Amino acid sequence: xxxxxxxxxxxxxxxxxxxxxxxxxxxxxxxxxxxxxxxxxxxxxxxxxxxxxxxxxxxxxxxxxxxxxxxxxxxxxxxxxxxxxxxxxxxxxxxxxxxxx
Numbered sequence: 609x610x611x612x613x614x615x616x617x618x619x620x621x622x623x624x625x626x627x628x629x630x631x632x633x634x635x636x637x638x639x640x641x642x643x644x645x646x647x648x649x650x651x652x653x654x655x656x657x658x659x660x661x662x663x664x665x666x667x668x669x670x671x672x673x674x675x676x677x678x679x680x681x682x683x684x685x686x687x688x689x690x691x692x693x694x695x696x697x698x699x700x701x702x703x704x705x706x707x708x709x
Contacts, residue, residue, distance in 0.1 A: 639676030641684060641695070646674040648691045662690040 649659055656670040663670070663686055672678050673687055685695045699706045 634679055635676065638679045638684075642674045642676040642678070645684070645687055645691065645693075648688075648693055649674075652691060654691075659687065659690055663687055 649656070656674070657667045660667040660670045665683075669678070669683075670687070673684060678684065681695070681697070688695045696707065
């Protein structure tokens with residue numbers, strides 16, 4: 609199926625396909641992360657407004673984070689920290705995994 613789509617859209621360069629794939633990956637990761645942050649918030653019995661006040665952002669921004677519309681890692685880390693959670697980043701290369709931040 610992917611091959612057929614690529615053949616039908618031959619005007620799209622390989623670099624643009626890679627950019628599109630990376631954008632889709634980033635969006636999916638933000639959605640999953642936001643979902644988990646919402647679950648943690650709800651487990652703690654907190655409202656979006658309470659978290660927003662603790663982080664110093666609007667309730668609407670908290671909602672955007674939880675829906676995966678915010679891709680900014682530092683914003684998500686701050687949100688997680690308010691919940692007592694931590695977001696870590698690792699580098700995967702071949703068979704190695706290196707903690708980066």
